[in-house]
Amino acid sequence: MFQSTDIYLFLCLMKKHLKFINKFLVLVEKGGNALPHPATLFAIFAFIILVFSFVAYHFGWSATNPADGSIVKSVNLLSKQGIHNILTDLVVNFTSFAPLGIVIVAMLGIGVAEDSGLINATIRLIIASTPKKLITFVIIFTGVMSNIASDAGHVLIIPLAGIIFLSIGRHPVVGMAAAFAGVSGGYSANMLLGTLDPLLAGLSTEAAHIVNSAYDVNPTANYYFMSVSAVVLSFAGTWVTEKIVAPRFGKYKQDSKDKVNLDKLTEIERKGIKRVAILSVLSLILILVTVVPENSFFRGDDGSVLGSPLIKGVIALLFIFASVMGIVYGFTTKKYTSDADVMNGMSESVKTLGTYIVLVFFAAQFVAFFKMSNLGIIFAIKGANAIQSTGIGLIPLTLLFIAFSASINLLMGSASAKWAIMAPVFIPMFMLVGYSPEFTQAVYRIGDSATNIISPMLSFFPLIIAFVQKYDKKAGIGTIVATMLPYSIVFLFVWTLLMVVWIILGLPVGPGADIYYSPPV
Secondary structure (H helix, E strand, O other): OOOHHHHHHHHHHHHHHHHHHHHHHHHHHHHHHOOOOHHHHHHHHHHHHHHHHHHHHHOOOEEEOOOOOOEEEOOOOOOHHHHHHHHHHHHHHHHOOHHHHHHHHHHHHHHHHHHOOHHHHHHHHHHHHOOHHHHHHHHHHHHHHHHHHOOHHHHHHHHHHHHHHHHOOOOHHHHHHHHHHHHHHOOOOOOOOOOHHHHHHHHHHHHHOOOOOOOOOOOOOOHHHHHHHHHHHHHHHHHHHHHHHHHHHOOOOOOHHHOOOOOOOOHHHHHHHHHHHHHHHHHHHHHHHHHOOOOOOOOOOOOOOOOOHHHHOHHHHHHHHHHHHHHHHHHHOOOOOOHHHHHHHHHHHHHOOHHHHHHHHHHHHHHHHHHHOOHHHHHHHHHHHHHHOOOOOHHHHHHHHHHHHHHHOOOOOOHHHHHHHHHHHHHHHHHHOOEOHHHHHHHHHHHHHHOHHHOOOOOOHHHHHHHHHOOOOOOOHHHHHHHHHHHHHHHHHHHHHHHHHHHHHOOOOEOOEOOEOOOOO
8 A cells, every 4th residue: 555655755756757857848949949930940951851862862872662662762852853843843832732722721711700709709608618627638639539620620729729728817828739739649549530541541451462462451440449549648638738738838928919708608699609509500410411321412432421522621611611600600790791891801810821821831842852852751661671670579569660650750741651651561561470450550550640749740830830929929849849749758658558558458459450460261
């Protein structure tokens, strides 16, 4: 039995460790913020890639792609052809940068909902109905679950979390950090199937065919493990927020423009909310009618729900839904009296994206140069081959694979792009030593998600900086990394520990998806 003195000593030790962690994070933040402006930093990174591609090319760096056996050679971006490509693709790199269009379109809709007063009223309802002690957990859990709508959580949940924390007198950056941890750090976890599940399952199936041409990996392959992970990560993120992140920020000094109305809803606001609620229910019924029945209007070409246009076009759906709900609420409360008011609401939201657009321009060039040079692919293949050659047991191999996935995630942002390269190496390797493709995929997803929040290669990283700078003008990459590093470390530890327990208990990672693989007789 524990004695009171043992508990006291343990608490003192924890307090000492937290002080050390805080000092370390302060150093990380200062060091990171001492770097140039984030946009300048991305420009420097892009230039470094140009130089590095020149060196790699002249040293003959290459790797064999395990997917098709082709030789991947480094490309010299400072060659004649390379410079021509840079000049002709500069604009395309920027305009085709996936998050740019997603953010702008989503913000147009959200801008109407915010300008009309709908978001403010909804937040006040949330605050009134949710105990303050549970708000952090609810925000993180909502963030984790948001990946069912692909990347929508980055542009919706994170800024809303800042407003919610501001509303209850807490630092808004702490709220956004909690939401970012859920949305991006727990990106693979979910209690429902998301758009990532069928994407990774398809790649895993192709890789499994290297060993067994009849093997299929279903989108539900990791459902059991990821469902439990969603809850575990939400608790872990709540602990990090309250014990490590929140104490670092302290109280937030609000400007008059930051203040959020916390008064009870007026009669006309309640009328607006009621109309929006009725419209939301009718919209949900319409979606179910057009998606659930077989061969219904919005089913995908293959007849699946996950392949439906509504899932693939979730940002368009967000724009339509937020705009319509904002318009209904605005005209009900008399905030809007004409179409010009609606368009002004959209315009105001886009004005806040100036910093983000500048960041995206340089970030897009950096990502494009990294891809054009083939350096990212070469690094990933070389690292995968190195791990493959170790020949260690399951749990040590799992730990090593998670660490490797987490590290590669700092170099390549796309989960599917990395898995397209890694799956043909690791799935056959694990199958040959008796472990299923579904298990291998689940292990990969742990490392791939947990370090999203500290990776500048995350395509939404510039947007997060822009969100934080709304409340902290001096914030930079160092602020974001220092704030999110505790989440990343704890998520990696807790999620890995959960997988180890899963292995020890021999639990299936999904329906019909055991940890172990037996070759057909």
